[in-house]
Amino acid sequence: MATENVIAILLGCLANSIYNIGLIFKKRGICSLPELETQTVWQNIKNFAKCKTWVFGYLLTIVQWFPLMYAIKLGSLSLVAPTMAVGFIVLILLSWLFLKEPITILEISGIGVIIVGIIALYSGPPIDPAHFNLDEMIYRFSQPKGYGFLITFAVFIVVMLIVSLGRKFTQAGALLGMASGFSYALATIFAKGAIGSLRFGTGEFWQNSVMRWEWWIFLFIMIIGYIVAFTSQQIALDRGKAIVVSPTLDIMNLFTQVTAGIIVFAEWYTVWESTLLLWQKALKVSAIIMIIFGVAMLSFFKAKSEVMNKTKTTLKKNKEDEDAPAEGTKAVSLKEEDATPLSQEVKIDIKAPPTSSKSILQKNITEKVLEINPHKQ
Structure with missing residues (x-):
């Protein structure tokens, strides 16, 4: 039984x-594309589709969903959810290696906190894996703890969306x-019911899925959760600061999944009541807090780094625009055979009234050149 949790944890890390x-690949691909603000929506879509690096990164973000779903099907949600911290460590290290983004002492400290938290969480008496069929999932959410948990977080999501979308503050x-964090967590929790409850290779597959209206409810809530989470995340990043939005989202996502595993699915009940000593209980709780804190640190400093990089890019672009020749001017190179410099650049206004002819324009240029170099006459 404990082996299933080990496999689930490894799949979660993967x-x-x-x-x-x-x-990382998506970000590297975006860096090679034109500024999004300067292109139409359709042109941006075509640019993304033609960028092989971005497409590969996008496919990876989809592929990861399959091992994640099998992980939450096989193991305990409260043990699989913290593996997102491992993903943050990978993100920081690869950003440093491939994107050449600096890594700070505080980020290294965050990685250390996460590693210590993970070791503390996964050490000690093993927690029994919690995989349920559809009937067991329905039973969990029909209990006061289950529907109380669902209603509480659903109300939080609705209230925060109403308050935030209607006003600007x-x-x-x-x-x-x-x-967004709550929505991602609820979507993952209901994915455990919609996807994790499936039994492939048995005669119960159809009876426990498409033939049951309850299964469609789990699937519907999962899809709605992901849609609300993604949409609210984009709006949050547009209205708020990334260094505030990113850590808030990640903390709420991790906290909600772990809480659901402990309260709704009673994943810690057996070892908590009969096996764990007082200091081991304190260690488990402290480990969860340390992992959440470490994720917050990495998420905050990663978002801060992205904001700084974006600011530097904007300043560089503005400087290039200022240094560029003004519209309507042209650089002309004049070569002299006497003691004067071999070449001299003169900016000449070639704008002419709409009614001017080509000969008049050439005459104006010639006169300006002669004014600068009279001996050429």
């Missing part, structure tokens, strides 16, 4: 690593980030 590797980005 899935989150693949996802963040995909982000400083905290809107953070609230939308919280709503």
